Amino acid sequence: MALFDLTLYTPAIAELLREPRVPPLDAGEPNRDARVRLEALARDDAFAPHRICDRSMADACRAGLWLYHNFLDEAHEISQKL
Template sequence: MKEDFAFKPDIYGQAFLELLKEKRLNPLGPGSPNIKARSALNKLTIHKAFAPHEVIDTNMANACLAAVWLYQDFLQESHNISQTIHTQTGSYWHGIMHRREPDFYNSKYWFHNLGEHPIFEPLRIGAAQLASNSNAHKSTEFISKQSKWNPIAFIDLCEACIKGHLPCEMLCRQIQQFEWKLLFDYCYWKAIKR
């Protein structure tokens, strides 16, 4: 993954573009499903989503489908897909969904299962940049100083924000969104092996 990553929805094809063109900064919690997107999501199949490309890795393609349901705040629908993907990346999407549910214990379980993921390093770098550019609470200093991404510490930080113990919700939401973009991009290109 490149350090200068920029998320551009138009590079993922028309079907994904329709579902990703609306900029969203998802809440740390479950949010409210974007009912306007339900019809397009229901019609989305791997074949339609990736056309004209041939899908080489069905697990990664399904991970992209789980991701767009999550992006539109349909957590249960995302969960229905991610729990069937028995890979490291499937565990990652599963863990994100439970973090947002919020079921922090379950989220930690899935993050423990996945181990080191290829997006962790660009996520660590991007999160550090976001943290250094914010006026966040001193409890977020570890984000700028960690030598490797710690998803469990991030879950704890999100939990503290949701429970109202720390005033760093906006930073956590920005990091969560960056994480989503990195992971979606990773899954998309792995699905078509580019």
Template sequence: MTFDPADYGDTLAPLLDGDRRRPLDEGTPQREARPALQALSVESAFAGRRLDDPLMARCCVSGVWLLYDFLDDSHTISQSISTPEGSFWHGVMHRREGDYSNAKYWFRNVGDHPVFDALDERFGGWDPYEFVDRCADAVRSGAGRDECLDQQQAEWELLFDYCYRAAVG
């Protein structure tokens, strides 16, 4: 899959067009983006598109907040979405904040997800729990950092695309 921000509409495209290779830790919220993120809603993000699944659309909004390192805002959204995808975003957020056991809890709630299969195909093996451990090691020691960053970016892009496609049918 090649991730093209233009595939996601006029509102989301400029928000997705930046660096999607985010830190393995909590990062630093990109304050200059806050006004655009605060203006982002399901209605604005999906304007002009038929919306089949509002919960999946909310997952996309949660993912965009996470992309800009606003973990608390992403958390507020994802924890209110009782779906595997809401749990997936929730798990990614907790992994980035360094709450690794909580991240694994949320990944258990995800179950077997099609995005895991896509990650498995791309990287020749994918286990979300093992990835949590590898990210934790990379944050502590730097070992495997670049590989984890690449995989985390692919994870974000695949999950965002999955949620977007489900939202619009």
């Protein structure tokens, strides 16, 4: 499995990618330990020190992180608004 260069991400996002995850073949179980950190991504400071220039792109990243941690409904809700 390829590893991410976590130094390329903001601290909030890098922390969510730190633990390598293998996606299940079915819906799987949400990683409940990540919920609070995922919810914090709704704030602009989750992308600090970078300024959000494209809100849709930031939301797509947020949806992908929710999906990475098996929160299918939350990822779907965000992505359907794009």
